Amino acid sequence: MTKNSSHKVTAKQVAIGYLSRRDHAEMELRIKLQGKHYGQDEIDSAITDCLEHGWLNDHRYTSLIVRNSIAKGLGELRLREELKKKGISEAIINLVFEECDVDWFEHAKDVALRKFGISDADTLKEKAKRYRFMEYRGFDSDQISYALNIRDDE
Structure with a gap:
């Protein structure tokens, strides 16, 4: 089978591949799929499937990033800024910081x-x-x- 044959890897398959290696924020996964030149409809469908199956979860991703960053010695202001850059909503950021209970x-x-x-x-x-x-x-x-x-x- 050649590269140009009818067997094309779908956006969903690529998304699952990314998510099998590590968690991603929704915006980060969208950007990666756009970089692979998938159409917006196919990307939206892949993201929806990943969300419905629980493979993609911004809350879980944010919790992981916060825990790891605290262990690295980062403070709240820098963490909040980095999470905003990753496209995490203010509501999820606030919720995760309430849950982490750090002095x-x-x-x-x-x-x-x-x-x-x-x-x-x-x-x-x-x-x-x-x-x-x-x-x-x-x-x-x-x-x-x-x-x-x-x-x-x-």
Whole structure:
């Protein structure tokens, strides 16, 4: 059988292949299928089938991403932004964050402790470096101040 024969791989088969390797967000799967040059109707049908069978689930995907990202030391602000970029709805993001029950202040403190140890920053330059690191990780200013033990009078 040659490549141009009548046996064409369907969008659903390709979608199942992607989903068998790892979870995907719906938007991410749509983009991959569009990259394979399937028509919009065929993509919509494949996505609908995957949703109906539970193979594609943005809530499950979001929960997985949040758990893994917390383990990597990321903060809520960065996580929310990355999930929005992946096309996850605000409602699902909020629900998953309510379910995960993380104390973001303690999480920030743990991340700072893993990165910097127990030593205090002795120079202004070192304090700024630590603050920028925590900010990049996605923690807000109150969480960073708590984690780095920065007082308002400093």
